[in-house]
C-alpha cells in the first residue's frame with residue numbers, strides 16, 4: 500500500500516502533546532472493535548457485557564461509544580482518558596486515519612488542529628503504512 504501523501508517538509512512526524520485533549524473534545528463518534536470493548540471493560544473492572552450495556556451502541560455493522568455526536572467523550576477526565584492505556588483503536592491510531600492520510604492535503608490540514616503533528620521523531624513510510632492498514636483492518640465497515 501503506498502503512503503498516499505508525503506508531508507511537504509520534515510517527513511512524517513507525530514508525537515502526542517502531554518496534557519492536550521483536543522481530539523477527545525471534537526464532535527464525532529468513537530468507534531470500537533470487539534477487542535476494544537473487552538480491553539476497556541477490563542480496564543474499568545467490568546465484564547464486557549456490562550461495559551457494552553452501559554457505554555456502547557451496537558448496530559449490525561459497527562460498535563461505538565454511546566455519546567451524542569456533539570458531546571465530549573464521557574471517558575475524558577481532567578487527567579486525560581480514563582481508559583488509557585486501553586483506549587479504543589481509533590483513538591490510539593489517530594491521526595493515521597484514512598480520511599486524513601488519503602485526502603489530498605489532509606495531513607497538513609490536520610496539523611492546524613493537532614499540535615502533535617510535526618513533532619517527535621521522523622516516522623518511516625513503513626510505519627505510516629502499518630498504522631493506516633491497522634485502521635482499515637479494525638473498522639472494515641467504514642473503510643471497505
Ligand code: SF4
Pocket residue numbers: 514515516519520521522523593594612613614615616
Ligand atoms: S490533538 Fe493531537 S496532540 Fe492533542 S491529544 Fe489529540 S493527538 Fe495528542
Ligand code: SF4
Pocket residue numbers: 522523529572573574575576579580581582583586587590
Ligand atoms: S476514549 Fe479516551 S482517547 Fe478516546 S476520545 Fe474518549 S477520552 Fe479521548
